[in-house]
Amino acid sequence: MSKIRNRKKKKLRPGDMLASGMNYFWLILVGLITVIPFLYVISMSFTSETALGTIGVKLIPAEWSLEAYQYLFQNARDLVRAYGVTIFVTAAGTFLGTMLAIFFAYPLSKKQLPGRNGIMLYILFSMMFSGGLIPFYLVVRGIGLGNTIWALILPSCWSSWNMILIRNFFQSIPDSLEESAKLDGANDIQILFCIIIPLSKAIIATIALYFAVGFWNSWYNALLFIDDRKLQPLMLFLKNIMETKNVGASLIGSSSANQIPASEALRMATVVVCTLPILCVYPFVQKYFVKGVMVGSVKG
Amino acid sequence: MKKKKKGKSRWQTIKNYKYLYLLMVPGFLWLLVFHIAPIFGIVIAFQDYNPMVGILKSEWVGLSNFKMLLSSSSFLRILGNTLKISAAKIFIGFPVPLILALLIYSCRNRYIKKIVQTFSYLPNFLSWVVVVGISFTLFNPYYGVFQNVFTALGIPYTDITTNTRTFISFIVGSSIWKGMGMQSIIYLAALSNMDMEMFEAATVDGANRRQKLWHITLPTIAPVCAVVLILAVGGLLTGDFEQIYLFAGENAQLRMVSDVFETFVYRNGIRAAQFSFPAAVGLFQSVFACILVLITNWLSKKFGYEGIW
Secondary structure: OHHHHHHHHOOOOHHHHHHHHHHHHHHHHHHHHHHHHHHHHHHHHOEOHHHHHHOOOOOOOOOEOOHHHHHHHHOOHHHHHHHHHHHHHHHHHHHHHHHHHHHHHHHHOOOOOOOHHHHHHHHHHHHHOOOOHHHHHHHHHHOOOOOOOHHHHHHHOOOHHHHHHHHHHHHOOOHHHHHHHHHOOOOHHHHHHHHHHHHOHHHHHHHHHHHHHHHHHOOHHHHHHOOOHHHOOHHHHHHHHHHHOOOOHHHOOOOOOOOOOOOHHHHHHHHHHHHHHHHHHHHHHHHHHHHHHHHHOOOO | OHHHHHHHHHHHHHHHOHHHHHHHHHHHHHHHHHHHHHHHHHHHHHEEOOOOOOOOOOEEOOOHHHHHHHHOHHHHHHHHHHHHHHHHHHHHHOHHHHHHHHHHHOOOOHHHHHHHHHHHHHHHHOOHHHHHHHHHHHOOOOOOHHHHHHHHHOOOOOOOOOOOOOHHHHHHHHHHHHHHHHHHHHHHHHHHOOOHHHHHHHHHOOOOHHHHHHHHHHHHHHHHHHHHHHHHHHOOOOOOHHHHHHHHOOOHHHHHHHOOHHHHHHHHHHHOOOOHHHHHHHHHHHHHHHHHHHHHHHHHHHOOOOOOO
């Protein structure tokens, strides 16, 4: 690290100056490209509908207004229900998925476990080959999960990829820690809960975040297995709102056949309300996140 | 005698690990129900499956579903669309996160680095529902932001979201926007493990920036690139359902360029409640993808990089 600092203090040659100028230019461009759509969405959600029609979309609202949010919260029964479904699915799914991955990864991290290679081979096979959508659909419906909230949770709470990341992390923990615990008379399950898990907070936070994001954003399983509107998760609700109004400018102002009036600001306000929670979680886990991916992705 | 002893000790080791095996039971159950059972369910691709009578009593039809698949006019179109979209995603989408990682790695300003990293990871946390919804709004031909920009520049603007000619670029562009930050992390991990002394030595020997990039940096991350590429090829035929289904919707005109295996199976299988023929399509897709991974892995090893196993 000190070497890098020393080099930084050295006087830069013109070629280096040009290179780092280009570097800043491209990086700032990437930053702007990723962040500007977010700003537009937020701005639109706070702009009054009439201003959107006459002045158009601006980065800073031309005419501030909370009417979209007011309308959204006044007619929030469906939204609140969808929120409830998604929160339950995300919490239960993240917990189950992370536990399943930890319990499977810990034995696999033991090099001397009989049958380990065979199991790993099977996991690799499962990542490459699957029965496809139709048999999967028939199995989930067949075991009676159709039209229940568990259809949103159980089929997605396994990820071989996440399990392998955790296993790689567990393998990087020195064996000597476990051996000393064993000498003190701890069994494997005690070792897992009292030593391994507390040492692996970074990777567990990362995997939990992956699961949480996946569950929060999922709608495909709901599309396949949920017929009851009461069990609709947030993203399916959002998808319906987006699609009923994807009709173009002609519909703006005049209310469509749907109960919710067609309105860009309202759509964007719904986007904000549906996305904000998962974006808010991210800064808290970010410090674990990059670290976890970096250690986990080293091949073991 | 010796053999018997060995067998006994093996049984003893397995017994020693009984808690560990116990821990794996939930995972095994999951795999059994949601992965192995559907694999056996593939048999319906060889049947004329009737949900009313079940798998055991449905009529066996041999390979006729596959014959129907190969002779159907939509098959070539779907295969072509799938390969075209995935190839465009790999060729254009693969270098972008790599370049972004190199840019972030070589950035000297800590704040710009941090801010750009945080921003570029954000889109990955959005659902495709949100990304597609926002795109439709921003690219809307009547009031979208880009329409304003184009009119200001004096270029006529047409709706590129529903145009068959711009569809693929739109798909590729949106998936790059969503994924580049997250995908750059794995390269950054490889870069941060790089040996700094090699750089010092190269500088002493008078190597310039391009030479260092070409002869030190890129060879260091080449194995990671190989793994990422193998996985990308494995996903060549899958993984686009959400994005494509949302972008193309029920637009019959777009279907000519947008229909891929997964949307085809969904529409003809789940929607139409016709299971056997779509299951055959799905099986073809799975086997084809598996063969592609095996080939890429073999090629990667042949060129001296590590495979994924």
